[in-house]
Amino acid sequence: MSAVTAVVGGTIVSPSGSVAGDVLVRDGAIAAVGEVDRTGAEVVDASGCLVLPGAIDVHTHIFGAVADDTRSALLGGTTSMLAFVDAEPGERPVEAARRTIADELPKAHADVALHTVIWEPEAYRPGDMRDVHALGVGSVKLWLAYIELGIMADDDVAFAVMQEAAALGMVVLAHCENGRVIDVLTRELVAAGEMGLGSLPRSRPIALEAECVHRFLAMAEVAGSTAYVVHVTGSRPMQELAAARGRGQAVYGEACVHHLLFDESCHHGDDALRYVMTPPLRSPGDRAALRGGLVRGGLDTYASDHCHLRLDRDKVPVADDFTRVPTGVPGIAARLPIGLALAGEDGLTVERLVEVACAAPARIFGLPGKGAVAPGNDGDLVVWDPAAPSAITLEGLGDGLDWTPYDGFELPGRIRHVLARGVHVVEDGTFIGEEHRGAYLAVGG
Numbered sequence: 001m002s003a004v005t006a007v008v009g010g011t012i013v014s015p016s017g018s019v020a021g022d023v024l025v026r027d028g029a030i031a032a033v034g035e036v037d038r039t040g041a042e043v044v045d046a047s048g049c050l051v052l053p054g055a056i057d058v059h060t061h062i063f064g065a066v067a068d069d070t071r072s073a074l075l076g077g078t079t080s081m082l083a084f085v086d087a088e089p090g091e092r093p094v095e096a097a098r099r100t101i102a103d104e105l106p107k108a109h110a111d112v113a114l115h116t117v118i119w120e121p122e123a124y125r126p127g128d129m130r131d132v133h134a135l136g137v138g139s140v141k142l143w144l145a146y147i148e149l150g151i152m153a154d155d156d157v158a159f160a161v162m163q164e165a166a167a168l169g170m171v172v173l174a175h176c177e178n179g180r181v182i183d184v185l186t187r188e189l190v191a192a193g194e195m196g197l198g199s200l201p202r203s204r205p206i207a208l209e210a211e212c213v214h215r216f217l218a219m220a221e222v223a224g225s226t227a228y229v230v231h232v233t234g235s236r237p238m239q240e241l242a243a244a245r246g247r248g249q250a251v252y253g254e255a256c257v258h259h260l261l262f263d264e265s266c267h268h269g270d271d272a273l274r275y276v277m278t279p280p281l282r283s284p285g286d287r288a289a290l291r292g293g294l295v296r297g298g299l300d301t302y303a304s305d306h307c308h309l310r311l312d313r314d315k316v317p318v319a320d321d322f323t324r325v326p327t328g329v330p331g332i333a334a335r336l337p338i339g340l341a342l343a344g345e346d347g348l349t350v351e352r353l354v355e356v357a358c359a360a361p362a363r364i365f366g367l368p369g370k371g372a373v374a375p376g377n378d379g380d381l382v383v384w385d386p387a388a389p390s391a392i393t394l395e396g397l398g399d400g401l402d403w404t405p406y407d408g409f410e411l412p413g414r415i416r417h418v419l420a421r422g423v424h425v426v427e428d429g430t431f432i433g434e435e436h437r438g439a440y441l442a443v444g445g
């Protein structure tokens with residue numbers, strides 16, 4: 001194929017507005033926007049279509065299934081992602097990141113940056129963040145719940161990590177739920193024999209999320225660290241974010257697809273197994289608050305929290321015990337199309353969607369060359385046809401799983417083309433990028 005591609009006749013979307021124009025991509029990068037010289041270029045017709053920057057998913061768990069999940073990402077217009085590094089028992093953060101870069105990233109079809117994770121809080125020692133930061137990892141995640149898995153950081157370790165991260169300019173992400181109280185509530189439910197999936201939300205009320213967000217942000221204030229709260233679920237945690245912003249803190253909140261679409265009634269239906277996630281789904285009012293937050297700026301990013309979990313292998317065999325079902329849902333490919341479906345509803349514009357799904361992730365996590373259709377940036381583009389309604393199907397997601405919580409979700413249009421670093425990887429909705437390899441996005445260097 002040509003090293004030069006011209007995407008012509010479309011409307012280019014940025015957070016500040018949408019303008020008609022062509023995009024010329026040469027040698028993997030955007031060479032020109034507006035009136036372009038298309039001599040010798042492969043021409044991609046974007047007439048009547050929106051041209052978006054390749055989307056960036058801040059919250060993904062892809063390791064162990066990198067090829068499937070990154071192929072799926074590209075099919076859904078996500079050309080870059082930040083992924084949580086898994087660790088073997090006893091591995092230091094830098095060792096886990098080095099192994100991931102060597103063994104996992106060569107299989108990636110899309111670009112990947114890493115979040116390091118504190119998996120063994122008792123083993124944390126000063127210098128762990130410095131070492132992993134030197135590999136180009138610009139963010140660290142704390143688990144403030146999951147005491148039963150041994151991964152919950154107590155306040156002392158969390159604060160020490162935040163201090164070291166602050167000194168290095170690393171962003172600190174946190175899963176915010178009060179793990180100690182959840183542990184008590186869970187053991188009470190188990191003792192009462194209440195093992196059904198409806199016990200999941202009962203063990204994790206939103207008050208415990210709001211309390212943990214408050215505590216995390218207070219610690220971040222004292223440590224001087226940038227704080228990013230993953231998967232915010234409703235009004236009360238959003239109020240904590242707003243209060244910290246009011247104090248002048250650098251804080252960010254993330255909304256995930258499932259919390260925007262579903263509510264707590266899903267935990268009590270016949271197909272509750274399809275909604276096992278933490279934090280759980282909340283009230284319809286909370287869901288509305290999240291949508292409002294995405295529109296008005298109370299929330300900063302829109303992510304998938306994609307987990308490569310099968311129903312038949314991972315969930316069904318333990319479905320009669322809410323403490324044993326692995327939590328999480330897949331969604332890396334569904335995220336951007338569902339965002340485009342939400343755009344137009346409730347005041348969410350396509351320009352604001354580009355902010356929360358593309359531009360803000362690049363800015364917050366320091367990914368140069370990403371998140372905007374601009375000369376010099378990487379040639380990551382999505383061509384969305386708003387005149388071709390479609391629906392989400394398992395086959396179309398291409399992630400190799402046996403289910404999706406979004407099956408049959410109706411979309412007002414469809415993705416026609418995706419370019420990743422200038423390579424045409426999705427053509428007329430079909431993945432043709434099997435040979436394309438993504439890059440490791442080193443940040444913070």
Ligand SMILES: [Zn+2]
Pocket residue numbers: 059061305
């Ligand atoms: Zn997650």
